[in-house]
Amino acid sequence: MSAKKVKGCEACPALCCSDLEDDILRPVTKEEVDNLKWELHFENTKVFIRSRRWYQLTLGKCMYLDKNNLCSIYEDRPQTCRDHMPPECEFYGKIYDVMFETPDDLQKFIDKEKRRKKRKRKAKSKK
Ligand code: SF4
Numbered sequence: 001m002s003a004k005k006v007k008g009c010e011a012c013p014a015l016c017c018s019d020l021e022d023d024i025l026r027p028v029t030k031e032e033v034d035n036l037k038w039e040l041h042f043e044n045t046k047v048f049i050r051s052r053r054w055y056q057l058t059l060g061k062c063m064y065l066d067k068n069n070l071c072s073i074y075e076d077r078p079q080t081c082r083d084h085m086p087p088e089c090e091f092y093g094k095i096y097d098v099m100f101e102t103p104d105d106l107q108k109f110i111d112k113e114k115r116r117k118k119r120k121r122k123a124k125s126k127k
Pocket residue numbers: 001002003004008009010012013014015016017084085086089090091092
């Protein structure tokens with residue numbers, strides 16, 4: 001994350017300082033799916049998949065983002081912020097392949113995956 005008007009950030013309203021992205025494990029068991037669905041009950045929480053990896057997104061601005069969308073602790077910002085640079089960021093492209101906004105979105109994806117795996121197993125057994 002940058003939040004300073006560094007090269008490439010000039011026109012951006014500090015998107016990367018307006019939510020928090022955390023990598024999570026893909027839910028496998030029913031309990032894990034239920035837990036993640038429960039997290040998706042909260043309006044500030046989303047989950048997405050990018051390049052097969054799963055992430056939880058918490059919407060909400062960083063406490064150090066000032067009213068001009070600049071980082072007020074720029075010189076002392078964490079390494080994670082220093083590493084997040086354009087053009088590898090949300091301002092320059094979609095950060096996800098699949099986005100889950102509600103528990104229902106996640107359940108539909110899980111059901112679809114189950115059907116896909118079942119079809120694959122069936123096709124294999126016919127060989
Ligand atoms: S999202 Fe990208 S362009 Fe916007 S401030 Fe962050 S690093 Fe800069």
